[in-house]
Amino acid sequence: MIVATHLRKQFVVRGKPLVAVNGISFHVKEGEVYGLLGPNGAGKTTSIRMVMGLLEPDEGYVEIGGMRTDQHASLIRKELGLISTNDGVYPWLSVREMLLYFADLYAVEVPIAKERLEELAGLLGIRDFLDQRCSTLSTGQKQRVTLARGLMHDPPVMLLDEPTRGLDVVGSQTVFEFIDFLKKRGKSVLLSTHRLDEAERVCDRFGLLHHGTIRYEGTLSDLRALTGKEHLVDMFIDLIQSDRTQAPISSSMGAA
Amino acid sequence: MQEYFSNGRLGRLCLKELRESLRDRRTIVTLFLMPILVYPLLSMAMQRLIVGSVRGTSEKQEYLIGVADEETAQIFNNSIRETQRAINAGVRPSIDIVRSQTSSKNKSDPVATDSDHPDSDHTDDLQALFRLAMPERSSTSEALKDGLLDLAVIQAKQKDLRSRDGQSIPVFEFELQFREGDLRSEGAMLEFRKAMQLVNDYQAAMIRGPSLPTAVQVKAASIGKRFDPTASLAGVLPLVLILMTITGAVYPAIDLTAGERERGTMEAMIATPAPRFVLLLSKYVAVVTVAVLTALANLFASWITLSIGGLGRALLGEQGFSVLALLQILPLLVIFAAFFSAILLAMCSFARSFKEAQAYLIPVMLVSLAPALVTLMPNIEFSTWLGVVPLVNILLLSRDIMTGSPAPLPAFAAVFSTLIYAAAALVVASRLFGAESATAGSQESWSDLLQRPRKARAIPDLGELSIYLALLFPIFFIVTNLTGQWITEIVPRLWCNAVVLILMFLIAPALFVWYRRLDFRNTFLLDFGASSCSKPGNYGISSQLGWLISSVLLGLGLWVIAFELFKTLSDLGFGALSLERSESLDALKKQIREIPFWMFLLTSALVPAVAEEFFFRGFVLSAFRHRLSAVWSIALSALIFGVFHVISGSVLSIERFFPTLLLGLALGLLAVRTGRLWPGIFTHAIHNGLMFWLTRFEEQELEGWFGKGNQHFPVLWITASMGVVGVAVLLLWMSSLDRSHENVS
Structure with a gap:
């Protein structure tokens, strides 16, 4: 569903070139959850933004359902849902107004949007506060509204950029249930996170991103065979340590 | 794109932005509370000022x-x-x-x-x-x-x-x-x-x-x-009204752009397929609405304060703050709100947080306030060139409306230039809006509007047109004015006009097109031979001949209708031809008859035909066709064509608008149907030539045609001309049928 080929992106930070993503390739199949993992600054957000079509790669391209993002930008955006760390809500709108607004932004027809709203309200347990202003919601409630927002246009591909950052156990649990739900619906999920323990629980395959390149890729058992470590956390520590012996870690590791 | 303009979707998007603004307490404070407080306080302060500056008061008049x-x-x-x-x-x-x-x-x-x-x-x-x-x-x-x-x-x-x-x-x-x-x-x-x-x-x-x-x-x-001490006080009111309108727009402008970033809703929003221009447009509509509501509240509050206190009469003369002035100032404030909201959105789109936006806005406000304070100087007159200075023009125009007598030419310039500036600012805002950061250079950003693009494109877009018009109009306006005032001799004036036309409508757009790496042939419809070009469409020799004949027929028929329209409008008093002006017109006519006809043809028919077609049917029409349908493109380009012709020298000739609009519509149709510029040049040159040829005759000489004492063409002539135009349009349709010519873009 998602095919990223040789993506490269370079930024200029204070006059110096900085390679955030350096020629990565990966693919996500239908109904698969792919974990794009890495420490802060590894290039996860930059990669997701290129998949999203929000950033134009310097080299390489992304295909979603066989369409290239640089050629069918607006068509592809209808196929994609995005939920990211810093997603907020509109304090002065009610939950219903906000969700219908996003349906309009995705050009969903009004009757379909209303139907979907009802469905999602039941699924994510937001029915009780549908007509409440978003400013009055608790953090957990806001998070569920955000998840519903990502599904208002029922996209076949879901991009989750650090969806659990700043959430407590209950909040993270909601997200995992959400990912399970997406998987059951046959959606392709690209999940970026630095919480490796979480990723182990929900992802089918992994790409270990470091310094803008994918160091290891495969299922958990593939990676175990490859690295000889039991857990992702250990693999990463190994990776970073080998890095230290080779070269000092650059002070700024990406614009993510 | 289309799906965002149908099914009331744009309306719903705007409604969301409005809800967000109007439910906010801070908006409500500036909207309602401020006017209620400001005007009574202001009126008290002014009353004191007036008491101090004028001997005696109404109770103790002597x-x-x-x-x-x-x-x-x-x-x-x-x-x-x-x-x-x-x-x-x-x-x-x-x-x-x-x-x-x-x-x-x-x-x-x-x-x-x-x-x-x-x-x-x-x-x-x-x-x-x-x-x-x-x-x-x-x-x-x-x-x-x-x-x-x-x-x-x-x-x-x-x-x-x-x-x-x-x-x-x-x-x-x-x-x-x-x-x-x-x-x-x-x-x-x-x-x-x-x-x-x-x-x-x-x-x-x-x-x-x-x-x-x-x-x-x-x-x-x-x-x-x-110097009348109260005259300068009359300038205070527009300034306060404008300031309050700005105040009303500032908060929603920040909230709907930088606020969106701060709340973390921006990314989700621009990740949707909704075009950024649509997003910005909905925000713009909301900001303008709040600004206009604020303006209305303030206007109403000030009107009541001035009417009740009798301060209006003291400030603005016998009639006070009349309802008529109120009705004239309201649309001015709306235009101003449209302009300043776009500026504010552009500024705020740049900011990543509320604080940053405020930091950007403060210098903008100060910079715009400095010239605004100049308008308070008592002896400053609303001269022609001030008509194109943003903000100052609206302030001076409102002041003059309140005290009774606005001058028509600067008034027109003020309104029209402000609208163009608003469009240009909106374009810049839509480029700035949602642009991630300076380092993420791949998005189209405002600097794209100034930098030379790397990729070549076929035709200009609406953004480029707005920016070009915003630069061109003030220069054109000032130059035509100065030449109209300085050069009174007819021959140098003709040459000067021709040079201005060539510079502004031919050379400058050509340079612009070169700089922006646009395609000359597509932008200016420069296809000549029968099959030399692949685009737009191949037409045989018979089509070319058909176009030639129909363009000549259009030229022959249109001028009579245009002349009649001009005359009728002048008779209705649209032109407001003063005695002085008709005298100078007579003197001009005498001079005209003395100069050689070839010179006349060259400077008033040929050069305008080439230059104006190049710009209005080439650049302007193509830019409109980038986004809009043929009908809208023709109508809007004709409108701009008409507006530019209202300014002739240092006078405002409203009566020229409708004939020029008509000509612009016909020429636009010709350009769109044929996909070429040259037929329009023919029509335009013939039209202008015949029109000026008519001015060489004395009224007595014309009586032979028009009948005694009649300033109009005989009905037979007019009917025949309409027939000729009809035939020309029919011929144009038929000769463009063999291969339909589709959208250039």
Whole structure:
């Protein structure tokens, strides 16, 4: 569903070139959850933004359902849902107004949007506060509204950029249930996170991103065979340590 | 794109932004609370200012009348006494005359010599209304000029006639001077005229009989305008209104852009397929709506304050803050709101947080306030070139509307240029909006509008058109004005116009197209041969011939209709041809007949045809076709074509708008149907040539065609011309049928 080929992106930070993503390739199949993992600054957000079509790669391209993002930008955006760390809500709108607004932004027809709203309200347990202003919601409630927002246009591909950052156990649990739900619906999920323990629980395959390149890729058992470590956390520590012996870690590791 | 403009979706998007703004307490405070507080406070402050700057108030009105000598004073007082007699005799007194309740006996003015004639109940009042003064060191005229006096008696004569019953009937003749545009001086003049009218009425009715000549003759001359302290105060109100409109727009502008980032909703929003322009447009509509609501609230509050307090009359003259002025200022504020909201959105789109946005806005406000304060200077006139200075133009125009007399040309320039600036600012805002950061350079950003693009494109887009127009219009306006004022000789003026046309409409757009790496052939519809180009469409020789014939026929037919339209509009008073202007037109006609016809054809038909077609049917039309349908593109390009023709030299010729609009529509149709520029050049040149050829004839010579005393073409001519135009359009349709020519982009 998602095919990223040789993506490269370079930024200029204070006059110096900085390679955030350096020629990565990966693919996500239908109904698969792919974990794009890495420490802060590894290039996860930059990669997701290129998949999203929000950033134009310097080299390489992304295909979603066989369409290239640089050629069918607006068509592809209808196929994609995005939920990211810093997603907020509109304090002065009610939950219903906000969700219908996003349906309009995705050009969903009004009757379909209303139907979907009802469905999602039941699924994510937001029915009780549908007509409440978003400013009055608790953090957990806001998070569920955000998840519903990502599904208002029922996209076949879901991009989750650090969806659990700043959430407590209950909040993270909601997200995992959400990912399970997406998987059951046959959606392709690209999940970026630095919480490796979480990723182990929900992802089918992994790409270990470091310094803008994918160091290891495969299922958990593939990676175990490859690295000889039991857990992702250990693999990463190994990776970073080998890095230290080779070269000092650059002070700024990406614009993510 | 289309799906966002259908099914009321854009409306719902705008509604979301409006909800967000209007549910916010802070918006409501600026919207309703501020006007309620500001105007009463302002009116109190102004009242104090006016009391300080003007001698006397409405309750204690008195006018200082300057007389040269004792004799004049005597005659003046006699005339007042005569007025008193008239009042006593029961002639209906003017209300103003007996209004004054104060005595003038204990006045101690160094220049005043009071005359006391306590011979009736009301004489005191009248004496108090007109207090006499004799300037010691200067003439009365000079004292008046210096503002020491309200009215100067230059000459006064009195003759005493005897009636048949032996009664003495005084007859007066006065020569007075007053300051024009000075409320007090004009008021004094008015009161004195009323008083004298009373004497006239009295004598005519009681003594002399209606057939006799007037008893009092008053001649008055103005000595020109003088600084009036209240005039500058009249400029305060527009400034306050504009400032309040800005205040109303600031908060929603920040909230809907930088606020969106701060809340973390921006990314989710721009990740949707909704085009950024649509997102920005909905925000723009919301900001303008809030700004207009604020303007309305403020206008209404200020109108009520000024009307209730009587401050309006003191500030703005006799009529006060009239409903008419209110209705004229409201659309101005709407236009201003449209302009400034776009500026604010552009500024705020740049910011990543509320604080950052505020930090950007403060310098913008200060920079725009500096010229705004200039408008408060009393002697600043709303001159032509100020008409294209943003903000200042709207301020001066509102000031002039409030005090009564806006000049049409700068007024037009103010409105039109502000609209263009608004469009350009909106374009910049839509580029800035959602642009991630300076490092993520791949998104189209505002700097793309200035930098030379790397990729070549076929035709300009609407953004480029707005920016180009925003740069071109003020320059064009000022240049045509200056040349219109400086060059009065006809031959240099013709050449100068031609050069301006070539520079502005031919060379400058060509340079722009080169710089932006646009395609010359596509932008300017430069296809000549029958099959030399692949785009747009291949047409055979027969089509080319058809176009040629139809373009010539259009030229032959259109000018008669355009001329008639022009004449009819002029007759209806649209042109407001003053006597002076028609005289200069006659002089111009004489000059025109003396210059060689070839020169005329070259400068007034050929050059305009080529240059204007190049710009209006090439650049402008192509830019519209980038986004809009053919019909809209033709209509809008014709509109711009018409508006540019309203400015001719240093005068505003409204009557030229509709004929030019008509011509623009026909030429637009020609360009779209043929996909080429040259047929339009033919039509345009023939049209202009014939039109100017007509101006070479004397009215008497034209009578042979038009019939005696008739300024219009005979009906037969008009019908025939319409027929010719019809045939031309039909032919155009048929010769473009063989291969339909589709959207250039």
